Amino acid sequence: MSRLKAFFLSLILIISSSTIWLTSCSESEISKPDFDRTTMLQNMADNLIKPAYSDLMNSVLALQTATTNFTENTTSTTLKEAQLAWEASYLDFQYTNAYNFGPAGPEGLQKAFIEEVAIFPVNADKIENAISTGTYSLTDANRDTRGFLAVEYLLFNVNEGSSSVVAKFESASRKKYLNDLMENLRSRTEAISTAWNTGFSATFIANNGTNVGSSTSALYNEFLKSFEALKNFKLGLPLGKISGQTHTEPTKVEAYYSGKSIEMLKAHMQALENIWYGRSKSGIDGIGFEEYLQNVTGGEALISATKMQLENISLAMDAVSTDSPLSVQIQNAPNTLDALFTELQKNTRYFKSDMSSLLGIAITFSDADGD
Amino acid sequence: MVLSTIRFMALGWVGDHFIKPTFHFHYFGFEWVSVLPPFWMYAIHVMIIITAFFVVIGLYFRASAILLFLLFTYTELIDVTYYLNHYYFITLVLFLLIFTPAHRHFSVDAKRNPVLATDHTPRLWLFIFQLLLAIVYTYAGFAKINYAWLIEALPLKxxxxxxxxxxxxxxxxTWEITPYVFSWFGMLYDCTIVWWLMNSRTRPWAYATVIVFHILTGLLFNIGVFPWVMIVATLIFFSEQWHITLLTKLKRWLRYTDPVIVNAPNRVSRPVLHFFAIFFVFQLLFPWRYILYPSNLYWSEEGYRFSWRVMLMEKAGTATFYVKxxxxxxxxxxxxxxxxxxxxxxxxxTQPDMILQFAHYLQSYYENQGIKNPSIRAEVYVTLNAQPSQLLIDPNINLAVIKDNWKTKTWILPISNE
Structure with a gap:
C-alpha cells in the first residue's frame, strides 16, 4: 500500500511540476491566437443583420406604398409597380431568412418571423374564403393566408396574367384584404427592425458564450435550420425528393405565382453563404464562422471542405437558368435541379454535425419543423 | 459500522432526485416510442418522488425500494437516446438498495415495529456500495488511458x-496547455480517488478534491445532477464516527429517539452473498465486452454503453435516410x-444500433403508408474528435433486412485515420 502511495505521489508530483514548468513558459508560446466571439457577433449585427432588416423595412414600406396605390388606382401599370416592389422586398427578405431568433423568434402564440410571414405554399381556398366572408384574423393559426406569399398570390396570376388580377381587384373586399395583409407585414417587420436598431443589438453582442441561449448558438442553429429548409422544402419537396412522395409537386415551390422561385433560391443561398463567411451583402468580408473555425481544433480541414462544397453549390446553382420558372423546370429539366439538390445535400454534414462538433455548439432546433 | 450510512447515502441521493423530474419532462412527447399517456407518465414521476421519499424516511422500506427501482428503471428504458451513465449508476444503486436492511435504524419502520430496530449492520451492506463506486470511478479512469485522451488531449481540446x-x-x-492538464488530472483522479477516500489520512483532501472536481465538471459540461450524485455518494467512504455524529445531529433536529434495541442485525444469508458475487462479477466483466468486437470502440460503439465511459469523445453525425x-x-x-x-x-x-432501430421504424411507417417491402438505406457521416467526417456505415446496404444482435455489425465501415 505504501509503495502504491509513493508511486501515485511521485506521479502527481511529476505531473504538477511539468504543468508549472509549461505554464511558466511565455503565454504567447503555448496559447492559440484568441478568437473573440464578440468581434464576430459585432460584425454579424452591424454588417449583416441590421442592414438586412433595414433594407427589408425600406422595401416593405415601398411595397406598401405600391399596393396602396394599386388599390386606390387599380390599373395594369400600378399592378406592375406593385409586382416589382413585391419582388424587391421578398428578395430582401431572403437576407433575413436565417435570423429567426431574438425579436424575430417565437414569442407566446406568435411563431418565428419566417413562419408568420413566409409560409408556402399558401392556401388559395382559405384566402378566397377570407376575402369573400370578410371574417379573418391576422394573428390566428392560418399562417398560410397571410405574409409575403399571400400578397404574391393576390398580385400575380400564373395562368391568366395581369388583366385578370386587375379585374379581380374591382372587389372592395379584395382591396381591403391586401391592405390589411400589408399593414400586418409592415408592423411585424417594423417591430423587428426597430428592436435590432435600438436595444437588441447590444444584447446580442454581449451574450457571447456558446451555451444554449447564447447568440452564437442561436445564430448557428437558425443558420442551419434555414439551410435545411432551403434544401428540403424549397427544392427537395417540389422535386419529389422527400420520402413518401410518389411524384414531383411543382406547385409547392416558393413564390409559385410570380414564378420568381429561382431568384429567391439564389438570394437565399447567397445570404447563407454570407453568414458563413461573415460577409456583407455588398461583399465586404468580415469575421464570420469561417474565421471562428480557423481557431479551433480540426477547423482548417473543415474550412477547405466547406469552401469547396460551397463552390460546387454555386456552380450547380449557376447551371439553373432563370429563363423559365422553377415549377416549369421541375417538369422539363429536372436533372439540373437534381444535381443542385445533391450538391446541397453533400454540404449538410459540413454545416450540421462537423461544424457544431468543432465549435462545441449544440444543435437545438427541430420541434418547429414538422408542422 | 453503523448501518445508517447507507440511509444517508439514500437521503443525499434522493434529495437530488427531487429535482430530477424537471429534467425528465423530456421523456414524453415522442410519438415513435410506446410511452404511456401523459397522465400516467406524470403519475409515474410523482410515484417516483413519493416512493423515493418513503425510502428516505424508511416507511414500508422494502416495498418502496422495489417500486422505486421498477419505476425509475422504466423511465430509463423508454428511450435509449436518454441513456446516461449516471442514470445507470442510480438504477444499480436502487437495485442494491432493495436488499439492504437500511430501514432498521433511524426510520419510520423501526419506530413502528421496534423488533426491527438495530444499531449495527454487517459490513457487507456498506461494502457493496463502496465496491460499486470503486468500479464506476476506476473503470472511468481506465477508459481515459488511451492515446487520444492523454497524448492529444481530445476531446477536452x-x-x-x-x-x-x-x-x-x-x-x-483558451490556453493550449489546459486541456492536457485537465486530461491527465481527470484520468488520475478517476483511477485513484477511491484509494484516497478509503485511507483515513488522505480522506479530507480527497473529499475536497471530489467536490472541486465535480463542481468544475458540472460548470463546464451539461451533465445534469451527476456531480451532486457523486459528491454525496462518496460520503459512504467516510468513517463510522463521522456518520454517527452527523446522524445524531439530524436526529436531534428531527426529534427522533431511537427505540430500545432488542435485536442484533441479521447475518447476510448465503444465497444473497452468492447473488452479490454474481452481480459484481458481471459488473466487473461486462464493461470489457468491447474486446470481443474487432471494431474501433469509439467509432462503432459496440460495447460502449454500461461501461462507465464518460465524456470520452466528441462525436457528431449527420444521418440521411433514403426510403425506396x-x-x-x-x-x-x-x-x-x-x-x-x-x-x-x-x-x-452517431450510434449504429440506433440508426438500425430508426431504419426499422421507417420501414414499418412506410409499410403503413402503402409501400410494400420498402428498402431503407442511410448515408451517415460522423466526425470523431474533430477529424473530418467519414461514412459510419455502408451507405448502400438495406437496413430493413438487418436484425440487431450482439454479434459484430459487419455493415459498420472501419474508421480511417488521416
Missing part, C-alpha cells in the same frame, strides 16, 4: 475553449425532424 466566457476561469480554457419503393424504384429522402426531436436525432446519428 475541443470542449474547453467553448467555455472561455466563464467568469474568472474562462481565459484559462421496390415496385417503382423511386427513392425519397427522409426529413428526420418529422420523426425525431433534435436530441434523439443527434444521439441516433
Amino acid at each position: 475541443i470542449w474547453l475553449p467553448a467555455n472561455d466566457t466563464l467568469p474568472l476561469m474562462g481565459k484559462i480554457f 419503393d421496390p415496385s417503382t424504384n423511386k427513392e425519397g429522402m427522409v426529413v428526420n425532424s418529422e420523426f425525431l426531436n433534435s436530441h434523439q436525432e443527434k444521439q441516433m446519428a
Whole structure:
C-alpha cells in the first residue's frame, strides 16, 4: 500500500511540476491566437443583420406604398409597380431568412418571423374564403393566408396574367384584404427592425458564450435550420425528393405565382453563404464562422471542405437558368435541379454535425419543423 | 459500522432526485416510442418522488425500494437516446438498495415495529456500495488511458475553449496547455480517488478534491445532477464516527429517539452473498465486452454503453435516410425532424444500433403508408474528435433486412485515420 502511495505521489508530483514548468513558459508560446466571439457577433449585427432588416423595412414600406396605390388606382401599370416592389422586398427578405431568433423568434402564440410571414405554399381556398366572408384574423393559426406569399398570390396570376388580377381587384373586399395583409407585414417587420436598431443589438453582442441561449448558438442553429429548409422544402419537396412522395409537386415551390422561385433560391443561398463567411451583402468580408473555425481544433480541414462544397453549390446553382420558372423546370429539366439538390445535400454534414462538433455548439432546433 | 450510512447515502441521493423530474419532462412527447399517456407518465414521476421519499424516511422500506427501482428503471428504458451513465449508476444503486436492511435504524419502520430496530449492520451492506463506486470511478479512469485522451488531449481540446466566457476561469480554457492538464488530472483522479477516500489520512483532501472536481465538471459540461450524485455518494467512504455524529445531529433536529434495541442485525444469508458475487462479477466483466468486437470502440460503439465511459469523445453525425419503393424504384429522402426531436436525432446519428432501430421504424411507417417491402438505406457521416467526417456505415446496404444482435455489425465501415 505504501509503495502504491509513493508511486501515485511521485506521479502527481511529476505531473504538477511539468504543468508549472509549461505554464511558466511565455503565454504567447503555448496559447492559440484568441478568437473573440464578440468581434464576430459585432460584425454579424452591424454588417449583416441590421442592414438586412433595414433594407427589408425600406422595401416593405415601398411595397406598401405600391399596393396602396394599386388599390386606390387599380390599373395594369400600378399592378406592375406593385409586382416589382413585391419582388424587391421578398428578395430582401431572403437576407433575413436565417435570423429567426431574438425579436424575430417565437414569442407566446406568435411563431418565428419566417413562419408568420413566409409560409408556402399558401392556401388559395382559405384566402378566397377570407376575402369573400370578410371574417379573418391576422394573428390566428392560418399562417398560410397571410405574409409575403399571400400578397404574391393576390398580385400575380400564373395562368391568366395581369388583366385578370386587375379585374379581380374591382372587389372592395379584395382591396381591403391586401391592405390589411400589408399593414400586418409592415408592423411585424417594423417591430423587428426597430428592436435590432435600438436595444437588441447590444444584447446580442454581449451574450457571447456558446451555451444554449447564447447568440452564437442561436445564430448557428437558425443558420442551419434555414439551410435545411432551403434544401428540403424549397427544392427537395417540389422535386419529389422527400420520402413518401410518389411524384414531383411543382406547385409547392416558393413564390409559385410570380414564378420568381429561382431568384429567391439564389438570394437565399447567397445570404447563407454570407453568414458563413461573415460577409456583407455588398461583399465586404468580415469575421464570420469561417474565421471562428480557423481557431479551433480540426477547423482548417473543415474550412477547405466547406469552401469547396460551397463552390460546387454555386456552380450547380449557376447551371439553373432563370429563363423559365422553377415549377416549369421541375417538369422539363429536372436533372439540373437534381444535381443542385445533391450538391446541397453533400454540404449538410459540413454545416450540421462537423461544424457544431468543432465549435462545441449544440444543435437545438427541430420541434418547429414538422408542422 | 453503523448501518445508517447507507440511509444517508439514500437521503443525499434522493434529495437530488427531487429535482430530477424537471429534467425528465423530456421523456414524453415522442410519438415513435410506446410511452404511456401523459397522465400516467406524470403519475409515474410523482410515484417516483413519493416512493423515493418513503425510502428516505424508511416507511414500508422494502416495498418502496422495489417500486422505486421498477419505476425509475422504466423511465430509463423508454428511450435509449436518454441513456446516461449516471442514470445507470442510480438504477444499480436502487437495485442494491432493495436488499439492504437500511430501514432498521433511524426510520419510520423501526419506530413502528421496534423488533426491527438495530444499531449495527454487517459490513457487507456498506461494502457493496463502496465496491460499486470503486468500479464506476476506476473503470472511468481506465477508459481515459488511451492515446487520444492523454497524448492529444481530445476531446477536452475541443470542449474547453467553448467555455472561455466563464467568469474568472474562462481565459484559462483558451490556453493550449489546459486541456492536457485537465486530461491527465481527470484520468488520475478517476483511477485513484477511491484509494484516497478509503485511507483515513488522505480522506479530507480527497473529499475536497471530489467536490472541486465535480463542481468544475458540472460548470463546464451539461451533465445534469451527476456531480451532486457523486459528491454525496462518496460520503459512504467516510468513517463510522463521522456518520454517527452527523446522524445524531439530524436526529436531534428531527426529534427522533431511537427505540430500545432488542435485536442484533441479521447475518447476510448465503444465497444473497452468492447473488452479490454474481452481480459484481458481471459488473466487473461486462464493461470489457468491447474486446470481443474487432471494431474501433469509439467509432462503432459496440460495447460502449454500461461501461462507465464518460465524456470520452466528441462525436457528431449527420444521418440521411433514403426510403425506396421496390415496385417503382423511386427513392425519397427522409426529413428526420418529422420523426425525431433534435436530441434523439443527434444521439441516433452517431450510434449504429440506433440508426438500425430508426431504419426499422421507417420501414414499418412506410409499410403503413402503402409501400410494400420498402428498402431503407442511410448515408451517415460522423466526425470523431474533430477529424473530418467519414461514412459510419455502408451507405448502400438495406437496413430493413438487418436484425440487431450482439454479434459484430459487419455493415459498420472501419474508421480511417488521416
